[in-house]
Amino acid sequence: MIAARLEQVRARSLAYTDADDELLVRQHSTLMSPLVWDLAHVGNYEELWVLRELAGVTPLRPEIDELYDAFAHPRRERPRLPLLPPAEARAYIAGVRGRVLDVLDAADLAAPDPMALDGYAFGLVLQHEHQHAETMLATLQLAGRPGLVGDGDLPPGRPGDAGEVLVPAGPFRVGTGACPWAYDNERPAHRVRLPAFWIDRFPVTNGAYLAFMEDGGYADPRWWSPAGWRWRAARKVRAPLFWAPDGGRWWRLRFGRAEPVPPDEPVQHVSWYEADAYARWAGRRLPTEAEWEKACGWDPDLGRARAHPWGDAEPGPGHANLGHRASRPAPVGAYPAGASAYGAEQMIGDVWEWTASWFEPYPGFRSFPYREYSEVFFGHTYRVLRGGSWATHPVAIRTTFRNWDYPSRRQIFAGFRCARSAAPEEV
Incomplete structure (x- = not known):
């Protein structure tokens, strides 16, 4: 069930970012991040809480943590950061997800660790990515380009x-x-x-x-x-x-x-x-x-x-x-x-x-x-x-x-x- 939900939310994120690179890297409002930031951010968050915190996996891309820390840079500054370009962001989140599914296969969801119990870490990243998908929709509404949604x-x-x-x-x-x-x-x-x-x-x-x-x-x-x-x-x-x-x-x-x-x-x-x-x-x-x-x-x-x-x-x-x-x-x-x-x-x-x-x-x-x-x-x-x-x-x-x-x-x-x-x- 958790694996299916992870695949469902990822399909949603990819659908909302299935657009030309210019639309993804542009900031459509200072209230919102560029869509490409949201895309890589959900993968970085997933790496942090499932791979590192729950499973203790060696960080995959520690050099990008600061770029995708929501508290490190206000949204208005994010277009000026050296963000992963769209193709690289997609490859990164796919790599994270493959490892996360391996962790899920081996996870003991009855373990006393509060991050493992009932799959809490997986629920955390699931909800987080769905929340960012809604944020992406708000960004697409501000973009105002017909045919995207x-x-x-x-x-x-x-x-x-x-x-x-x-x-x-x-x-x-x-x-x-x-x-x-x-x-x-x-x-x-x-x-x-x-x-x-x-x-x-x-x-x-x-x-x-x-x-x-x-x-x-x-x-x-x-x-x-x-x-x-x-x-x-x-x-x-x-x-x-x-x-x-x-x-x-x-x-x-x-x-x-x-x-x-x-x-x-x-x-x-x-x-x-x-x-x-x-x-x-x-x-x-x-x-x-x-x-x-x-x-x-x-x-x-x-x-x-x-x-x-x-x-x-x-x-x-x-x-x-x-x-x-x-x-x-x-x-x-x-x-x-x-x-x-x-x-x-x-x-x-x-x-x-x-x-x-x-x-x-x-x-x-x-x-x-x-x-x-x-x-x-x-x-x-x-x-x-x-x-x-x-x-x-x-x-x-x-x-x-x-x-x-x-x-x-x-x-x-x-x-x-x-x-x-x-x-x-x-x-």
């Missing part, structure tokens, strides 16, 4: 006002101790008690967001936090990224193709500041990440968390829009079988969802296997996103998974849903 079919949505679902007050457990490949920031599981709250059944749609725009939402400082208003004014933002007006309607640019903005899809490519402003305009707020996780994964009848909103079964095509089945979010209402115990839908897949929370450690947090995965990002700098997007692979998402980014970021496939505290008479 394919599309697919999605189920139809369910029209009508979806409204909210009530999540009653009570305790539940945040985080996980059961998922063997969970990251350190998802641990340890701990008990939290929340008051009752309402949360949107679906993510906010393009159509609903357009109503905010048409009501002057971008021009009214009442709806914006002070930092958000400064960000909006400095960048003259007046719509989600990749949107533009033409002929009396709004269009979006999606992987180099211009198309009318579909009103029934979840809005994406919005910053935390925009999500927060919309929620204020709507008389609502963004959910905290604890609220989001309870609404998504808690099963009040069983008194435990589900692995996914619908249960513990692996995601299927009827549950969620994951794994790049199509290069866009599905219309709201497309996945009734993926509803949570409380009735919230499309909480996994489609768009990453901004929450109100800063990225902070859980009580009792311990870094593993290295500080730079989570610990160095804790504090009041990054906002938490939950749920994954259409570009997220099922291996790399679960109800407890925590993503984070600067509140100004818009190139990521991010949207949101709103929440509000329940009044006593509503409970």
Whole structure:
């Protein structure tokens, strides 16, 4: 199973970098690395954690470690580094992968070593490469060249006002101790008690967001936090990224193709500041990440968390829009079988969802296997996103998974849903 998943993710990485060398070595935005950096980086990361850390293999290319250390060079500097050219990068990652498969064949996945137990080191590099594949898709969207990214079919949505679902007050457990490949920031599981709250059944749609725009939402400082208003004014933002007006309607640019903005899809490519402003305009707020996780994964009848909103079964095509089945979010209402115990839908897949929370450690947090995965990002700098997007692979998402980014970021496939505290008479 692990070997098949390794081959699957590598096929994905190679597909997203199957382009001319000029596109791969060019930086399409200072927010993103050149695609060729991502390609070699996933191999270097795999060499570090499986071949060196787990298996103790002599380093293959120690001279390139510094080039592909994500903390050694900011993204804006990476085009000027002596990076491996595309053909050499492909040969390098293929050589690493061949040795990794040999290590897997001989591995004892029941060994007490925490890097070996349940294949943790392999799960680490699998998730890491899928995360970079999603990053590559964001880079390809910024590149704006038609024909580089394919599309697919999605189920139809369910029209009508979806409204909210009530999540009653009570305790539940945040985080996980059961998922063997969970990251350190998802641990340890701990008990939290929340008051009752309402949360949107679906993510906010393009159509609903357009109503905010048409009501002057971008021009009214009442709806914006002070930092958000400064960000909006400095960048003259007046719509989600990749949107533009033409002929009396709004269009979006999606992987180099211009198309009318579909009103029934979840809005994406919005910053935390925009999500927060919309929620204020709507008389609502963004959910905290604890609220989001309870609404998504808690099963009040069983008194435990589900692995996914619908249960513990692996995601299927009827549950969620994951794994790049199509290069866009599905219309709201497309996945009734993926509803949570409380009735919230499309909480996994489609768009990453901004929450109100800063990225902070859980009580009792311990870094593993290295500080730079989570610990160095804790504090009041990054906002938490939950749920994954259409570009997220099922291996790399679960109800407890925590993503984070600067509140100004818009190139990521991010949207949101709103929440509000329940009044006593509503409970």
